[in-house]
Amino acid sequence: MGASQTVTVDGHRLRLSNLDKVLYPASGTTKGEVLHYLAQVAPVLLPHAANRPATRKRWPDGVDGQMFFQKNLEVSTPDWVRRRAIQHQHSRNDYALVNDLATLTWLGQTATLELHVPQWQFGRTGVRHNPDRLVLDLDPGPGAGLPECAQVARLAREILQGMGLDPFPVTSGSKGIHLYAALDGKQDSDGVSAVAKELARYLEAEHPDLVVSDMKKTLREGKVLVDWSQNNGNKTTIAPYSLRGREHPTVAAPRSWDELDDPGLRQLEYPEVLERVARDGDLLAPLLRGHLASLEPTAERLATFEPADDRLTVYRSKRDASRTPEPVPAPPDAGGAPPPDGSPAAEPTFVIQEHHARRLHWDFRLEYDGVLVSWALPKGEPDDPAQNHLAVQTEDHPLEYGSFEGTIPKGEYGSGEVTIWDAGTYELEKWRDDEVIVTLHSAERGSRRLALIRTGGRGGDDENSWLIHRTRAQPGGAEDEPAPASASTSASASASASASASASASASGTVPDAGTTATKAPDLRPMLATAATPGDITGDGWSFEMKWDGFRAICVVEGGRVRLISRSGQDLTVTFPELQALAGTVDGDAILDGEIVALDPAGRPEFGRLQQRANLRRPGDVERARKRFAVDLMLFDVLAAGGRSLVGEPYDARRAELERVVHPKPPIHVPPAFDGHSAEDLQEALDTSRELRLEGVVAKRRRSTYAPGRRSRDWLKIKHERVQEVVVVGWRPLHAKTGRADPRSMGALLLAVPDGGAADLRFAGRVGTGFSEKDRRTLATLLGERERPDPPVPDVPREELAGAHWVTPQLVGEVAYTERTTDGRLRQPVWRGLRPDKSVEDVELEP
Template identity: 50%
Template sequence: MAPKQQTVTVAGRKLKLTNLDKVLYPKAGTTKAEVIEYFQTIAPVMLPHVRRRAVTRKRWPDGPGTATDPKDAFFRKNLEDSAPSWVPRLGLQHSDHVNTYPLAEDEAVLAWFGQVAALELHVPQWRFDAAVTPFIPQDQDGEPPVAERRNPDRLVLDLDPGPGTDVTDCAQVARWCRELLDDIGLPSVPVTSGSKGIHLYAALDGSYTSNQVSEVAKELARSLEADHPKNVVSQMKKTARKGKVFIDWSQNNANKTTVAPYSLRGRPQPWVAAPRTWEELEDPDLGQLTFHEVLERVAEGTDPLADFGRYTDPSDADSPAMAESVPKKTEQKTTDIEDALTKYRSMRDAAKTPEPVPDDSPAAREGDPIFVIQEHHATALHYDTRLERDGVLVSWAVPKGPPLEVGGQGLAVQTEDHPIEYAEFEGTIPKDEYGGGEVSIWDSGTVEIEKWEDKKVVFVLHGQPEGGLGGKPRRYALVQTDDKGKDWLIRLMKDQPKQTTVPETQEKTSTHTKSSSRKPKNKPKSEPAPLPDPLPSPMLATMGTAKDLRGEDWIFEAKWDGYRILSAVHHPTGEDNAGTVELRSRNGKDYTTVFPELSELADLAPPDTVLDGEVVALNSAHRPDFGLLQRRGRLTKKREIDRAAERIPVHYMVFDVLHTAEHGDLTDRPYTERRQILRELVTSGKQVQVPEDLGDELDHAMEVSEELKLEGILAKRAQSTYRAGKRSDDWIKIKHDNHADVVIIGWRQGKGGRAKTFGSLLLAIENDDGDLTYAGRVGTGFSDAELTEIRQQLEKITRKTPPVDDVAREDAGDATWVTPKLHAEVKHSGITRDNRLRHPAWSKLRD
């Protein structure tokens, strides 16, 4: 039995230890003394991964407890006032304050962490600037200096099993991740997290920023999701994770942390974030390891992270250098044009492959430079993207093909230069030859090189009318992401060339390099662009919070609580020379006659204009009232509509323009440009308004929204295009309360005053695949009128069986099931671990 209190010397530092016999892990009987001993024993292999990093501690003063009786924990960023004066520390500037973090530089600090029951140590992927000396109060006077962040020295992917999956499913996804990371020269090491999943670490050499690393990790996750949609999800939504493994790429953000390798976890068992070998991940009985098992492994010399990148202090001549993460690669490209195809020839035998293998050095070619993108079905499908420069085709292999959505990006690996003749090559490369597989031309044409630097290439591709690029010019940037010149990102830039059209009389040709030299001409301004028929579906926003706003490229608008309506102004047809207005809801329902007062739009906007906005009804306090709007929206008889229009007039809040006679289709234009055209084109009237946006400051926008008693704001990327009919995270709804869009799947019988209506509604949430999952029940927040009206609607759509299969047994006992047709919105205080809404309250029935 360990003594309850003693003073020890660790790494030359005196530390008072108390309550050493206190049991922190009841199920295993693990005491505080054993926790401190673990930290001391594991220090040699753990410290290299936490040194010089800002350590956030998760503390359990009474231990984590058991699964049935968990104990409270709290995160601690700022260093405790009670910390020993010998603990080294540094300050870090956050947006509006400075935090002082302890530095785990030696065994003494780890021992103190154990003393205060800081079981979990969370650290970022970056380290503090080595040029700043850590502050130690007992050795120095003053305050801790504020240090800068280094670039990250590792990339992390967190594989989190969703409901219905476990750590073995994570192991399979880890193997898929490993293949992609290996392809870009980043060998990885798995770490069973000590909780449920697996972390993957890949060492970096510090050449790239956190934002760059995050983008690479995000693209990796999305690539895996595209390849394995039934097994992998890269979205943050918990409702999308059922039966899938979530790849959390966001922990590469400079503000995020990951539990450190070899840290204990606050679970019922004293599990550890344990580095593992790839062979271990093949074990069908793979599980988490306890600290006893980890100590045994280390004692036997098993440390899969032993050769991983370590901290280098430039002031310490004996300090080991940080291991290079990216293997050295031989230089592939030469600057001498006479030798530009040497590597290409060395990899091919002209007698065995149908590819062009010229004997002569490349010669200059007259005319505009060309490009070709070839779909290549080799070991893995990829798209070879080749640009003409200095007599050769400079080439990149793009696994997912060039992105076609503005702001989209993907991985690209530079390969050897190819001869110009390759631009017309299609055929089968023999299986045993380099690049064996089918090659076909996906698109080709001319290329405008706007910038060609060592690490960045900006260019515009002019492809074929029916080519893979969609028949319109596309501006891309290729950005190098390593110092060897092989790994790149390809991005479809936000600033795109204007859409042009090819005259119908122009003769088409199948010769790739010739047909692409055509220059499409714009339509004469005298020909107004006709209205789209039918009207497009509106672009939809995703529900989110302030944390989902990445970057600074955001403009904020008021979120109106009404009906989403697209409007079109048609040319005059009658003798009064008056234009007509068409109003359509998001699902195509015609509201033209339901809201006759909005016909004034014909006097405020020119013909052939398509607008997007929200129709609202205002209450006596001049605030949007969805209930009033629903009363208007349900009317069908002209006499009732005319009478209601006088008592409850509606207003059309216009926030976007999709088409004009002068500009034609505007959906490919950036949001800010569309807003400028809208302000110049449409004037406000009595029932139609073009509200000003709320600026580019989130806090200000939220304050204004609250003052106006609106339900929230809409955040829109300044350069986002309009993606008709698509839900996009370029538009994010942020509400003052937590809200959820739900589908009603049944009701439970009411009692007392609710005996004739219902006691509660059973709810489901639709995931990204269109599947419904049970989300709990709501029984509060209804008015008497709503109780009666909703029950009447539900009576018409009853069914015998539940529409989802995961309804909690206690909720299904006396349920009456309905066909999931009615959509609604509820307020809630969060999501539980089993994906149920916490404390839901009724908000409204949706259109």
């Protein structure tokens, strides 16, 4: 099999690349072999994954590299991939439906090894059904294994059969066993979860030496956890027949009950699974029979939708059909039409109505999801890319409203004259809860491309605030004047100056704000996150990103060259020459925000490895260190692209642009983000971060703009380990075995942290562990250059004064510690390294 080829699957052309890339080094399994497995197993995998929103785990660099967790479909997803939106409290997000071989092949091409799905399906109309199966995850704790899981599976089988359910076992491909049982769809997820929880508790009560139902690790020694929680409607389980991203290419493999009695029971790898499928077919096939038909929306069921399914409830509540000529269709429970299918029509329509109400405005309506999604435009449709207009989202209107003209009587909602200003069809380019891009086609006013961008926060008083923007790119290849720099300003020109001018402006401290004219340099200071705890994340509308343990860098890509600027304004370009690869992954010029990391052999960031590259500038030193400690670049934001500033646009718009302009390949990465709608979403992100041994999570408000150089509560960082950035204020000599102090060798550092603000420091104790001999030598040199006669902080304890050497507070480092005392001292600190990328002003007290 070649390194790449183009194939046609289900009528769709796909380019399959890097087919000889090894994804499982332990077995030598290549990407081409993974794609072959998916093609062979598709007839039995797809029925168990179809119509379920898929969560994906990707290993682009193989299972020894970084894993990326993805829920939402990225911008580059082929338009033929079927998808459904899940309506969260204030937003809608698109998930892939793994319904066909073409989609499965596309997922394999993206190195998606694991597919996770919930226990419920979408119906044909997009309605979310009740669960059609129950699942129990039998997970062995330390000292237990598959034999114990098999024993618990047999105990659970007896109980489930007593309830009239017939369970089927699946060895998970990881450590344990999953039990599935078909349901009739009469109970919702909460009801199924309650039953599964009681079953788990019963097993625990009857077999306390073998079973535990609590997830606390301290209770699981030698026992099997019966995890019932995956029946929650927001949780997912590895799909049957999915590969696992483990050392070997194991599979979530259906098994027979006789096999569970085998003392040699083990997890199966994909070649064995293919042999079994060829011989035995799908052992889970009974899970698909009999109960699914009752879940599909027949003509009879379509006529009995509950009012909660009705998107016109608000519209009807504001109108009386006997007093207004506007169309007011009856609700579904009163004999009205059922909610239509969730997908847009082949040629959806639009209408713009001129509305002479109390104040003249224009109503812009797009046919979508069987209704007219509507915005009020106080100044009408913009005709200049440099002038954005306000758009206020209003209630959805019925499709019949698209042809309405007439007079709404005085005293009625929206009273005044309504005429059609323009109407026609539109092409949909993007529809998200905070961004819509369409091309309108009208016989009277021609074709034009427009974008709607939400500027208000979800759940707040301004959640319906949007801007409507006429894009620079127009149909037929036409191009209007340059688009505005920010979606939140109606007319601001933008561009980026040369990288050299940017760097000098940054270093001088006279950097003007981004979004100014092209004659001025953009602000190259990164936006900063505020330290927080999980309890600080409240409400909806967050995005959760992994927190990378590295050096922050603003990356200026211009004319095929890359310039790297640290958060303190230092030029890092010569220190990390391998990151010139960024230029080859970006469409055009851009200014990007990211983190430089050094990965260990397991593909996880290790700050100690990165320290070996810090402060090196001579080519020979850089090259020697580079051979031992390569670095990668994790990108997570974009400040400008194509000569247009993006700092004023909301996070989601910037994220979409980042995914559009960057085509990552090692060492350049664009890690995925988690949507944040609940505490469970945050916990899932934190759990993934811990699984990857990362530093924590950064929560970002999806409505937030980019604030260069500012620390904002729109970005909150949550760390797993107690880690504190510290300012070095002094040192104590190393004592030799004779007990005498060696004034030439650093033994411990004396530390300070902010006391209310960066300008005020208070003593925080000392750290004497975690240093290598090289660290001690390097620090001795740096400290000697900053000697001063007296302490730079006022509250040093008397016992720390004797023998101390004091320095001007300029060096910033980082320590891990166990706890903070009431007087602000750090207990049992361990040195993690210098932070040359940060200044004293950057240090803040962690929560």
